[in-house]
Amino acid sequence: MARASIYDRISQKREAAEALARQQAEQEREAAEAQSRMPIAVPVLPLNAQQNALRIAGLHLQMPEGCGFRSIETTLELAGCEATFAARYRRAPEGLDLPHAVELYVKNLRERHVDMTLVRQGEALLAGHSAIAVDYVFTSGQERRHGRSVCAIISNDEGAPRQWLDVSTQINPDQSRMADWLIEFDAMLAGMTAQ
Incomplete structure (x- = not known):
């Protein structure tokens, strides 16, 4: 029986080590991808x-x-431009779910701003609670306005009544200096803390 040369054995060991390294790298990549798909826990x-x-x-x-x-409701000044900021807190009727409450909220907006157009509506978080974000545009006087509202119905474990919380802002979207305000607004809400 012919024995493999020392060079063949060294080559086989090297190839086995490379295959093992490739396999470990692939497992680490798959683990990193799985980790990135996991939702980040947001504190409620x-x-x-x-x-x-x-x-x-x-x-x-x-x-x-x-x-x-x-x-x-307050007016904020950013880079010489104005943005409104508002927050409302009310008791939410039992049996009223968030999608229906947001429908009523949008209906109320349409009554205040007859020419309002709903731009987008989607799931969001407000202080770690399920929420719905609504973007809309309308005209105020001669000025176009873009509004964003984030709305939530919040229950607590201590049996207190459910509460409606909405936080909103409105800007003139034609002012280039306000281009990043909606991003800052979202970051501000994401950074809310409880004292």
Whole structure:
């Protein structure tokens, strides 16, 4: 029986080591792909209707204990342009689901802005809770406006009534300096924290 030469044995070991390295690299790539497909866990932030505060120009204004929040609307200035920011918090009727609540919200928008056009509607998250984001356009005076609203119905585990929370913004989309505002708005909502 002829024995393989030392060079053949070295070559076979090298080929086996290369095949093993390729197999390990493929397994690592598959594991990385599987990891990237896994949803990132977003913390669900609890609502505390009795704890409210505002931060204005770096000043923190704490509302008195028991002071409930209902709505706020403000005008923000960014790069010399204005954007509105609004948030509303209400009790949500039992049995009202989020898609139907958003339908009513959009109907209300159409009543306020007769020429409103719904641009897009899709799933979103608001403070870790399931939400629906709505983008729409309308005319205010001579100005075009683009609005984005993120709406959620929030339940808590302690048996408190379900709550409706919507956060929205409106801008003039023709102002180039506002091009990144909707991205910043989404990032601002993604960065919400509970105190």
